[in-house]
Amino acid sequence: MTGADAVDVVVLGMGPGGESVAGELASAGLSVVGVESGLVGGECPYYGCVPSKMMIRAGNVVAEALRVPELAGDVQLTPDFSTVARRIRSEATDNWDDTVAAKRFTDKGGRLVRGTGRLTGPREVTVLTSDGGEFTFRARLAVVLNPGTNPTVPDIPGLTNTPFWTNREAVKAESAPKSLAILGGGPIAVELAQAFTRFGTKVTMVLRGSSLLTREEPEAGELLARVFRSEGIKILRNREITAVTHSSDKFRLKMSGPAAGGASVSQLSAEKFLVATGRTPALQPLNLAKAGIDWDGKTAPTIDGQLQLTDGLYLIGDAAGAGAFTHMSMYQGNIVAGHILARHAKQPDRGTTESHAVPNVTFTDPEIGAVGLTEQQARDTGLSIRVGYTDVAAATRGWIHGAGNQGFIKIIEDTKTGVLVGATSVGPAGGEVLSALALAVHARIPVATLKTMIYAYPTFHRAIPEALAQLK
Numbered sequence: 001m002t003g004a005d006a007v008d009v010v011v012l013g014m015g016p017g018g019e020s021v022a023g024e025l026a027s028a029g030l031s032v033v034g035v036e037s038g039l040v041g042g043e044c045p046y047y048g049c050v051p052s053k054m055m056i057r058a059g060n061v062v063a064e065a066l067r068v069p070e071l072a073g074d075v076q077l078t079p080d081f082s083t084v085a086r087r088i089r090s091e092a093t094d095n096w097d098d099t100v101a102a103k104r105f106t107d108k109g110g111r112l113v114r115g116t117g118r119l120t121g122p123r124e125v126t127v128l129t130s131d132g133g134e135f136t137f138r139a140r141l142a143v144v145l146n147p148g149t150n151p152t153v154p155d156i157p158g159l160t161n162t163p164f165w166t167n168r169e170a171v172k173a174e175s176a177p178k179s180l181a182i183l184g185g186g187p188i189a190v191e192l193a194q195a196f197t198r199f200g201t202k203v204t205m206v207l208r209g210s211s212l213l214t215r216e217e218p219e220a221g222e223l224l225a226r227v228f229r230s231e232g233i234k235i236l237r238n239r240e241i242t243a244v245t246h247s248s249d250k251f252r253l254k255m256s257g258p259a260a261g262g263a264s265v266s267q268l269s270a271e272k273f274l275v276a277t278g279r280t281p282a283l284q285p286l287n288l289a290k291a292g293i294d295w296d297g298k299t300a301p302t303i304d305g306q307l308q309l310t311d312g313l314y315l316i317g318d319a320a321g322a323g324a325f326t327h328m329s330m331y332q333g334n335i336v337a338g339h340i341l342a343r344h345a346k347q348p349d350r351g352t353t354e355s356h357a358v359p360n361v362t363f364t365d366p367e368i369g370a371v372g373l374t375e376q377q378a379r380d381t382g383l384s385i386r387v388g389y390t391d392v393a394a395a396t397r398g399w400i401h402g403a404g405n406q407g408f409i410k411i412i413e414d415t416k417t418g419v420l421v422g423a424t425s426v427g428p429a430g431g432e433v434l435s436a437l438a439l440a441v442h443a444r445i446p447v448a449t450l451k452t453m454i455y456a457y458p459t460f461h462r463a464i465p466e467a468l469a470q471l472k
């Protein structure tokens with residue numbers, strides 16, 4: 001243990017939560033080392049939420065323009081992906097340069113160490129820098145792990161020899177490819193499928209199963225599949241890709257149907273191939289065992305309500321396994337910062353994590369917002385429930401909106417307590433409408449109270465009382 005620098009806190013991985021904990025603790029006067037092997041800020045600002053939502057915003061503008069003939073006359077449109085590519089490069093990611101984010105942290109008094117960190121003891125972190133240097137830090141108060149995830153790449157023959165895309169390459173695209181094959185049907189796949197389609201890319205999605213967005217209510221995936229079909233996105237269901245090759249600027253994917261289904265082998269070719277098959281937490285290289293943590297290497301490690309793996313060793317973000325969303329990383333970071341400051345600077349604690357009202361929004365058109373339990377999850381936990389469902393297109397605002405008005409609100413009530421335990425809001429502003437439902441689930445507001453509320457006319461959220469009236 002000789003040669004280690006003593007500091008108050010080490011934050012290993014500066015994703016959204018890590019960056020915020022490190023910054024807050026440094027501002028509070030603690031000596032904080034932030035360790036980052038990539039870009040300060042993590043996946044979200046450089047390869048995830050922000051660039052993908054910039055593409056989606058641009059794609060939605062194109063889609064709205066295409067709705068002009070139905071609603072407002074005529075328009076001439078020449079979508080050009082290079083405009084959004086330029087915006088992503090210059091406005092969102094600073095050409096994938098984190099100087100500004102790094103300075104934001106060091107200006108607060110933090111020390112940024114660039115390199116790959118690992119635990120070398122309880123509350124001890126050793127960092128290997130790219131030029132072969134090594135630094136060791138012993139944290140007096142806490143080590144916060146925020147390593148995030150990497151794209152999971154399935155073991156498909158030939159794949160790794162090809163220039164396939166993950167989200168990290170997709171958001172760097174300078175132009176929309178003529179054709180794009182996408183493996184996976186989760187949030188990354190559907191958001192990018194629709195965004196590229198709107199710039200003229202012929203998209204084919206290859207699903208191992210039969211549905212899109214399997215973590216959401218089934219009605220959400222079904223509606224999205226209908227919308228995708230109408231936009232020309234092809235969805236191949238129950239397929240396995242058995243081989244991938246790339247030559248003459250073309251990917252060739254060999255596919256078979258499900259083994260049980262009598263396996264028809266087929267082929268698909270495309271200019272680009274996006275693999276969006278989930279994420280692998282970057283926990284393995286951290287060497288949790290060095291801090292005495294017993295981890296099976298597969299499932300999320302056990303943490304307490306303050307996100308501690310053990311006293312003074314915290315795990316936050318996607319790798320904590322409570323929802324791979326930026327808002328979860330920041331929510332957890334806030335609790336951890338509060339816990340550290342309460343223990344060591346006599347500030348009020350910020351409580352423990354709650355998991356009954358985790359929200360998420362998939363930013364397709366229509367947006368898909370969800371909070372809490374799905375109907376199936378509620379049934380699986382043994383709750384006695386009532387379900388309310390209403391069609392957004394048939395509500396006043398949906399009808400006024402016209403083209404692009406598809407959506408629904410589905411709510412799940414626990415009949416024993418009379419509160420909502422889950423809700424899904426799909427529609428043109430589905431993610432924004434979700435906020436009222438998320439509040440209801442979070443604060444456990446009785447359905448009886450929600451029914452007495454006045455909902456402004458004619459908003460999209462006025463479909464909420466219609467769903468409440470349908471509870472049965």
Ligand SMILES: Cc1cc2nc3c(=O)[nH]c(=O)nc-3n(C[C@H](O)[C@H](O)[C@H](O)COP(=O)(O)OP(=O)(O)OC[C@H]3O[C@@H](n4cnc5c(N)ncnc54)[C@H](O)[C@@H]3O)c2cc1C
Binds near residue numbers: 012015018040118
């Ligand atoms: C395409 C895409 C779109 C998304 N869209 C949304 C969205 O709209 N809304 C939303 O809420 N979420 C979205 N997400 C998810 C979101 O990006 C993550 O939940 C978010 O980044 C939080 O991750 P994190 O805090 O776990 O850390 P990450 O952001 O993954 O950052 C972890 C950091 O740790 C560093 N690191 C890892 N290991 C080490 C090590 N050993 N030593 C030093 N540094 C290390 C990494 O370099 C990285 O910078 C999206 C993700 C993707 C891929």
Ligand SMILES: NC(=O)c1ccc[n+]([C@@H]2O[C@H](COP(=O)([O-])OP(=O)(O)OC[C@H]3O[C@@H](n4cnc5c(N)ncnc54)[C@H](O)[C@@H]3O)[C@@H](O)[C@H]2O)c1
Binds near residue numbers: 278
């Ligand atoms: N708007 C948002 O909030 C947003 C957007 C994008 C991503 N994210 C976050 O990032 C996470 C990762 O997204 P994702 O879409 O990669 O993952 P995911 O785990 O949600 O979906 C993965 C998809 O790939 C399929 N799949 C998995 N292994 C496969 C294999 N071997 N062969 C074929 N198909 C396979 C799954 O069936 C699923 O359809 C999300 O779960 C979410 O938490 C959030």
